[in-house]
Amino acid sequence: MSEDIIMLNNVGVKFSTSATARSIADLWNSLFIRNTGKEKFFWALKNVSFTVKKGEIVSVIGKNGAGKSTLLRVVGQILQPDEGSIEIKTKCNLLSSGIGQKPLLSGKENIYLGCLLLGHSMKEIKENFESMVEFAELKEHINRPIRYYSSGMLSRLLFTIATSIKPNFLLLDELLSAGDIGFVDKANKRMQEIIKKSDGCLIATHDMNFARNISTRSLYLKDGQVRFFGNPNEAVDMYEKDLGLK
Template sequence: MSHSVIFKNVTKKYKMYKNNAQKLLDVVIPDGYGEDFYALQNISFTADEGDVIGIIGVNGAGKSTLSNLITGIIPPTSGSIEVKGQASLIAINSGLNNNLSGRENIELKCLMLGFNKKQIRELMPEIIEFADIGKFIDQPVKNYSSGMKSRLGFAISVNVDPDVLVIDEALSVGDQTFTDKCLDKMNEFKEKGKTIFFISHSIGQVKKFCQKALWLEAGEVKAYGTIEEIVPEYEKFLKEFKKMSKEEQKNFKQMVLEKRSRLREQEQRAANDEDELIPQGLLRESKKKHKVARYFIRLLYVIIFLILIGGVIYATKSGLLSKQQNHKSSAVHHTVEHAKSKNTVTTEKTKKQKKKASTFRYVDVPKANIRKSPDGAAIATVNFGQALQIKTSKKNTDGVTWYRVSFEGYEGWISSKVLTNIKDEKNDEQIAKQIDQLIGFTPSLKEAIPMIGKKKGAEQSFAYTTYKYKKGVVTGFTIKVTGSSPSEVAAQLGEPQLKSDDTLLYHGSKYDFIFVLSTNGTIDTLTVLKR
């Protein structure tokens, strides 16, 4: 039996940056910035034609990264990957354009896979029949539920007849009838000798459908073998993990982080070992040349910057800029004045927004009480990350400042000792876009955020989404998400402005984006609230 997929010492490394400035510096300055994050480390395995392999592991183990490598969506950082034939990925919303209809998405994806118009017309009825989403086939995909997107994606992928099929949690949504239909289709593939990788948190489905299991832990292969050998050990691990105390779970997470950095340490040791093999004289000379090169490049950047500044100063003093402006028409001058006036209004509006934002304080302890008076009884409880708008403040006899706040119909006082002020704001649209790119859940934030401000009953219903209301108006929502680690979130969004052991808070200009972690240390839910 010939091999269909071969991984040899495959590593996938990402860079984690604290901010956008570090990304820029990492490109232009030879020293390099950012911290290496190893999503996968030295992965080696082979899959034979006809193998059905279940990829298992807790959230953040590297399963989705592996599926993207198999299908060629992303390249490896090092190592080699050989895939015999065409590989196709089935994941919720994978490769679907939200602004196109289901029918248009079928045509687009088939064109990208190399099919001509005639072949697509022949395939179209079969794909539509398999998806079985009725009239929605001619509606924009952005209006689909998670189950409908999964149906369409699965129908396209299986009907183009790939040689290697990768299914990433695509059967986690939808009804049991469609799941059984998909499993029947996958059994047909199995009989044809195609290779299938099945990623699922449902151990029952893995047992029912797969022959082999690949267990990933912290980006490494923990075990690879038959279902009978691997799954019982994995189930035992899950059972033991759930029984762990919070301290033991914390130690386990620390061990996982150490594993993630092991390869980086090995690379550093290897570099040091290479240095030891070089005669000290040559090594010193090499380092000296490298240091001179770094300083030369930095000097070059400084010279270019000074030339640009000098050019601007010269143009200003010589009157070139003023002469150029004199040639402009009065209409252009009016436009400039109008823009200045508009900019002034915008600046004043921004100042007001900042002033308004500064009146908010955030709870930075696990729980805190709002009291009837500074020394009175508790009337409400607030949790970590809760934003509270300050109305007034006063100091008690001990010199402690107390703030008067409103919370869910209650009005009372809370100590400044349990609150913190977040001064810097991130761009809401940028945060939402980065979260959608990282997690890719349904609904996207681009779809869900516009529901905030709508009256109850007018908002669109999404799977895995719970809305929050105030006086009959949507003020935020919570989405159930899985599959990302806090380090991956930090790599995409930067460090959160507020964090605890199980909460990450990103503070935007209008909204707060709050990630809550599950017991195994991965992202469990995302809450978006308008302040």
């Protein structure tokens, strides 16, 4: 039986609602007039418990704002939980499509920057550069600033950068949520190849076909809490029913 490598027990994460002032008046009041000492918070995650076994592919589904990205950052140990406990027995690599993104730099420069941030050496980047450009289908545009890229071109570039590392356990944040259909199919195949070489994967996704057909289990988050964890088809059915699609 596969060993448990990620364990969360009643994990909660809260954020301050005062981080962003709703108006200039709110900002003025908070700085100069009154301080009630009662800072307001909201729970991005609350009472989240689940276990992932080595080799599992767990899809995390739910509406925008459900807590999916926050959960990945907690598992990746970028965020510390405010309550509960987490135990990790593997090295987690968080891959997010915006890593190292600099709009004024060219596609080539963004590849070098992103790969360096992910821990590649210059030698590795140079050796793999041409194959990365070919995979991203950007040969004619690689020297243009990415501020001029279409959304599909940018998605292809960022996905290629993010999946260039040799992972242990993968944490994937919506990498396949955009792009043309042909590239999404190619990206899914690449993801499956990467996952086979890793300890497993926890992926936030809006792709219900991916959740149903590729993941071994699904975690359905609703308002920061676990609505369901288990069989992918049951999770997706429950999610779609809550959305009024069934």
